[in-house]
Amino acid sequence: MQHRDDGTHHNPGTQDERGTQRDGQAAPYRYAAERVRDQIRAAVRDAVAACIAAGGLPEAAAQAPVTLEVPRERAHGDYSTNVAMVTARTVGLKPRDWAERIVSRIDTAGTFIDRVEVAGPGFINFYLRPQWLYGVLDDVLALGPRYGDTHVGQGRRVVVEFVSANPTGPLNVVNARHAALGDSLASLLAAAGYRVAREFYVNDAGNQFRMLALAMDTRLRELLGEPAELPEGAYPGEYVIDLARQFAAQHPDAVSARPPRPDRGRAGGAAESGGAGESGAGEGAGSGPVLAGDETWEAWLERIGRFAVERILEDQRKTLERFGVRYDRWARESEIRAAGLPGQVLQRLAERGHTYQRDGAVWLRTTAFGDDKDRVLVKRDGQFTYVLPDIAYHVDKLQRGFDLLINLLGQDHHGHHVRLKAGLEALGYDPDVLEVIYLQMVHLTRGGEAVRMSKRRGEFVSMGEFLDEVSTDAARYFFLMRSADTTMDFDVDLANLQTQENPVYYVQYAHARISGILRQAAEQGVEVPAAGAAGHGDLPAGAARPSGAEAVDLPPVDLSPIADPREFDLLRKLADLPDELAAAAEAREPHRLTHYAYDLASTFHQFYVHCRVLGEAPEVTRARLLLVRATQVALAKVLGILGVSAPERM
RNA sequence: GCGCCCUUAGCUCAGUCUGGAUAGAGCGGCUGACUACGGAUCAGCAGGUCGGGGGUUCGAAUCCUCCAGGGCGCACCA
Known part of the structure; x- marks a missing residue:
């Protein structure tokens, strides 16, 4: 481990207090390591200045920051600086000679520096009297649980959005990795002086929602002995059958008053004739809402879909809580839509000249911001794609006062940030306010044998089942042993069996x-x-x-x-x-x-x-x-x- | 075809952003240590052309480039 430090100030954080340190009112706290590094840097700077004064060397040599690092080898001292190598060219000396000169003028009086040596190609190594470390105990015992907190975040408000799984089924193991990393990152940022919020974005509207509602409809009709096929794209998972059963038990009146299922020919009329050429087998998914119908039918879908979403969401919330994760906010797409935000964003984008019409759809010119193709915001049938409400949600975050937006996304969504950033930039925001972290997949194994996880096929190991086998402590620790960008194998047996x-x-x-x-x-x-x-x-x-x-x-x-x-x-x-x-x-x-x-x-x-x-x-x-x-x-x-x-x- | 991620010890992975001195850890293997605070511990050994080639540099696992292998994407789904 090599620590770099060029003198940046860290202060112990006070997450609960707002802005006092930001205004510089509280005296900066210097940790023991910083205090001793301050001593070393000052000694080096003074020595360099003395050399310049004595030897007629260029003033520029004093400009280079004195970066200190901890040498890998203990024998190379407690701290080391490469400043002589960095500035050797400036002063016109060989790195080692220059280093020697600096060292000859270092005054260690009143410091913890025991001795200084030149080593290797021109490193200056500092050996400290170990008593400097006593100061650590002052720090830890005075600050207690706040020991280690810093102010590098400068009180910036950050929202960490993670998991944000579709409310279409139970969470899976990959979601658990996201939960572990997102929650921990939020805690970490809080310790570093950011003001942090955790959010979960619920896609409880749009196409995914409709697919869930259609699956509910199908299962309900099956329960009633009515013939019904699962429409293309609807979720095959068995949990929907359970949800349908629950709905039927709790709302028998609604079930008996259910509207008839519109047939496809009647429903999608206009859209289908328009897209007949390319809709092929006639799924209709590409040309319009599946099984579109009248208001009664839409209201029915909304009702059963809402029922399913709320149950699933509650299940997800409980699972995450069991994993020790609590959110500050469950932001709902339905609420973003109800507030009219997507429409407002669309209007602003249009006013700024970043949209255009083509093939009956409204497009965002994301290629102007680095995307490889433009993206549709409003489909030909008038429905929003996921992009527009998503941009609106992020605008909402900014309007709520966050300075920094961090999103954790699955690697299967990589590239998504390009659209989001394009949208934000098109609206006049700095795209750098959004940071996206992509997590690679998790391969779950049991005793070396792969466990298949496929949501599409409706067969997967749920996060709940996973937590039945692995303790939260072990699971979170294991997930956090790996960096986000590495595909990881998680051996359940290893996490359990190897207790020693x-x-x-x-x-x-x-x-x-x-x-x-x-x-x-x-x-x-x-x-x-x-x-x-x-x-x-x-x-x-x-x-x-x-x-x-x-x-x-x-x-x-x-x-x-x-x-x-x-x-x-x-x-x-x-x-x-x-x-x-x-x-x-x-x-x-x-x-x-x-x-x-x-x-x-x-x-x-x-x-x-x-x-x-x-x-x-x-x-x-x-x-x-x-x-x-x-x-x-x-x-x-x-x-x-x-x-x-x-x-x-x- | 294009884009992103990965390739380091038998296995699982740190280290790469910000280039430094002899490339690390755990597991697995081997050898040791219990008359005192918890042996779920400690001490030690073995194990590497850092995927490959070229380049930049005083110095490359790290930066640039080409190639190979693996994963994931490339929608008027999310």
Whole structure:
């Protein structure tokens, strides 16, 4: 892991408070790692300036930012900068010579820098006195659950839209991956100082809705012994039969008063004759609404379709909740339409000259914005394609005040963002407000054997069935171990069977182990620091004590007993958390956190077997209890963002 | 044909955006460690032409280019 840092300020986030940090009213909090990096950068800058002054070197050499990174090899120091290599050409010196010159003028007095060396092609490596890491404990124990929060998001309002499955059936395993990633990304962004909302877009209108209603109609008639064929495109899933049965039981009057099914010839008359040449086998799907009819028939479809949608939606909502996912809003296409938004958007697009008529349809000139072909907004039969309400929904998000729209889409929808961005840009918005993350598929396997999932054939493993077999913790962790753009195999047996070697248990075990130590300490009457509620020692200069943390004055703990390399390793890992969270948030990559969590757990386990906490000399126990408590806070923090529980016992 | 994603250890995958020093982890395999806080742990070994070729660079898994293999799309469906 290589951390880059050029001095960007991170502040602990306060998701609940609005805008105070944005206005710069609260003093910026500098985490321990940032404080020490500030020291190093300042020392380097001063040294470069001194070299320039002494050697008549070009001033431009002082302009290059001093980027610091953590060398892969521990032997190469705690931090390293390539600034000499970057600016060697400017000053006209060989990188190594230039580096040597800089180093000769670095003043380490009053800093944690122990020694500085030039290495390799011209790296300047910094070796720190490990005591700089004591500051991490101040950070963690003062900030508690907010340790790791930053302000890289600057309070921007972001809405993360994910899953948004059609309300035409139960959720599947791919939806579960989307749910895990979307929910975790939202949490991650919140930790990074964004103001986050989670939304689920419900396509409860338009063609998909109609197909569901038609399937309902067919199943109802079957139940009544009336001959009825499943129209082309209608959903074959057996769950529709259940829904039809429910409807019949709850609304017998409506069923007995059902309108006759319009026959195709009568229904689509005008459209069919117009498109007769190409409609081929006569599905009619290409030329007009399937089984279009009069108002009574349409009202009937609306009623049974609505019934089905609400049941399915409720089922989806429960499944997601079981998975630990709650939305701030279930945005409905039907409401977008009812509010007249698509029409307004259409008008604005037309006024701006981005639409045109062709073949009886209204087109959006998306090719002007990078699409490979223009897209239909209003079909020949007057119906909207999905594109128009979708653009309207995104406009609605912007009008509700969001600065950033993040959508998670299946890879089978890739290219969709081009249409959406084109629509937004055509309306005068910056298309960059929309970020689309495509997730690859999930191949579910059981004992190495592929489990087929096909919605079309009505045979698939539902998310509910999946969760019957795999715990939410394991499922979410596994999904989040992979980056979004990799097709993943999910072996159900592995997630379950391997309880001993399962990474999620490994991480959770570290947390439970710590809890055990703290429990035992309490039983022995040893004072246990309460993270986030107690101020230990003094907060670093310039620190704003978080409003949520009450200042309880415990006697300051002497940290000097912390001297074992394993202890410093653990502190170093803890010190990384703010950077990890900020970087993962900016990259929109929650999966980085599973790797961090594993590393942290591993570092703790190594510490644990080498350093005993309880039963040591009192000052050692006190110091290590702080360290252990801080580790617990950090583990819980990361697991919380991942949506995985942090158990006290296992 | 065009577009997007992928190709890294036996398997599953990090690392690629933002180029750095000897390419990592888990699983699986092998060898060790329990008289104290939870052994769901720890220590160690074996395992690699980073799909292939060319290029840029002091330096390439990472950037450019060509090729091969796999996945997904290319609607007046969503």
